[in-house]
Amino acid sequence: MDIPGPINPPARLLMGPGPINVDPRVLRAMAAQLVGQYDPYMTATMNETAALYREVFATANAHTLIVDATARGAIEAAFVSLLEPGDRVVVPNFGRFGHLLVEIAQRCGAEVHAIDLEWGTVATYEQIADEMARVQPKMLASVHGDTSTTIAQPFDGLRELCDRYGSLLYADVTASLGGNVVDTDAWGIDVATAGLQKCLGGPPGSAPATFSERAVAAIDARRPDLIRSNYFDMAMIFDYWSDRRLNHHTEATTMLFGARECARVILEEGLTNCQGRHLLNGRAMLAGIEGLGLIPFGDIEHKMANVVGVHIPDGVDGDAVRETLLHDFGVEIGTAFGPLAGRIWRIGTMGYNARQDAVLITLAALEIVLRRHGARVLTGGGVDAAYEVYATA
Amino acid sequence: MDIPGPINPPARLLMGPGPINVDPRVLRAMAAQLVGQYDPYMTATMNETAALYREVFATANAHTLIVDATARGAIEAAFVSLLEPGDRVVVPNFGRFGHLLVEIAQRCGAEVHAIDLEWGTVATYEQIADEMARVQPKMLASVHGDTSTTIAQPFDGLRELCDRYGSLLYADVTASLGGNVVDTDAWGIDVATAGLQKCLGGPPGSAPATFSERAVAAIDARRPDLIRSNYFDMAMIFDYWSDRRLNHHTEATTMLFGARECARVILEEGLTNCQGRHLLNGRAMLAGIEGLGLIPFGDIEHKMANVVGVHIPDGVDGDAVRETLLHDFGVEIGTAFGPLAGRIWRIGTMGYNARQDAVLITLAALEIVLRRHGARVLTGGGVDAAYEVYATA
Incomplete structure (x- = not known):
């Protein structure tokens, strides 16, 4: 065969809903040579990474670790380890990833009770409380921030609801962790799973996760051979990450190095500062979108800090705009799925790309491309509005 | 918290059964910045990677791709997608990874018929033929090279056996691919799965896999919602890797870049040359071990090219030797599991480390360390014997 040349990707500014550009510090960390699986340096690195993610998740959970899969894999790891066939689960389903939770729980054999919501909205406390009272599930599982709709579900009161029915509380924080407030312990979350490729500023393929003692006990209560x-x-992965170091899979060392550096980058900035930076740049992007005369999507009160939906103006071919942005400016913005396909774009400001220059470049390029595609936009309106947010920050 | 410093691993020469040192070209490829999931560069890279692994697997299978997990994850992906509860599976079980196949198949609900063999041996054709006749399984699943015992199972005649009973043939080639002859199509293997961290010279966390049309048809015949x-x-991952590009998980881009470079490195050398290099360096290591007066483990006729088991001499503390090697010389050799724990070391010569200098350094260091730990070894005998193999190659 003709062997293709070395990896040499084109320069892209990734301003979609993620993956986004990896922080160069993370790529450098991942360029480190390996050590063996039980090298003292390796086990120390695993322990350090667990400790770092306790800070990022805002938890004291001993069982905090990395699952060697993409974010979806960690959801499945949590569900397949916790749920036995026939277990009841309640899922507020307000977007594509809510649907994924439903689907994964069903594959585990669970009896899933979805609260189906219009995309762009969240479940009210009353909706969840009613379904919890009716179902009394083993687990309440919710996406926190769902990039498919750009909306985040409030977790207020969910712990008390779960306590009332003896339920576990699961949160998919893949798209929110690091860039939005996620207070695992304060919110009483039993299991939270994430991924590196959103606000954490890393590449996809590694999934930080944390489990409360209650969740660990629920897993331990099952005989291991019942886990499908x-x-x-x-249970086996906990043993591997514990001081017992019982061999399970071969840890994905390079991704572990990357995950560790993602957390270091965030904690050196300060978790609160990092969340604040996402909030600021998200506000600037939102203001810029409105400043161009475009209309943001969904319940803005519940919008995630790190992504905004934008209604595609009438008469404009959304995919053609994205293609021109990518081809001519090297800027990627996101398309949409399901009921929102063809109706909105999704623009992210997260991780390494939650930066003023990235926001201004995107707004400037979007203005030019929209005009070339026949849309009416306010000249300079996007960049001006964003500047104003930064000036008054 | 006190944030730990940047990743800065100690220099190690990894001469165990894997993971081994990553080829520096692969680390450089993995340092590339990301592009978006549906960027034309990304989809082209996925297609190129599939084409490269067709060559590495020696197959024309359209359904050749990367599973985003460690090698164990790809085994599970194959089994959970192919096996329905109650399906019968025959597994020659001659080591730790044979046991893993048994265990994963059982978790899929399969009825597993293991041919339990002494570690260090392989199953004879007759043993497999008898069990196949008795069980008439949906699948015959075998590890090819099992690093736990350093032994490779011959696949001669297995396709005809499978045809006789309408069985699928699965091979775990994690530890053999690239460094031993693995002729997927010529051997009639329906599904083969691997991992980067052995002879392919990459980091753990990404698993090349290939599926025949027969295997794809067996997966397609199941309703997707029955896959656990x-x-x-x-079925969904095939759609993602097909021109339809139906979104499934977020592809682990950095690991994909690494997997692609691993295959490029091998194919630029030439697959046959690469296998020959493993054979030569494996022979040199074996000769060196014997030249030191040590005794290799197991059925040498069926030894894998890339790893050798070494009986720990009487009166020598195997772990103490390994620790001195690691601490003083930066050289890692492997311990052993199960019935071989404390009885043998395992020394690898694979991927980037299947090199004369790596072999000679290891033999020289081993000689010195063994002597310091009170073992009787032939002075210079290891290095001399290895030199002789290279001289007559």
């Missing part, structure tokens, strides 16, 4: 997965058997 | 896993649902 070996790869995602959290 | 979403993450490892190969």
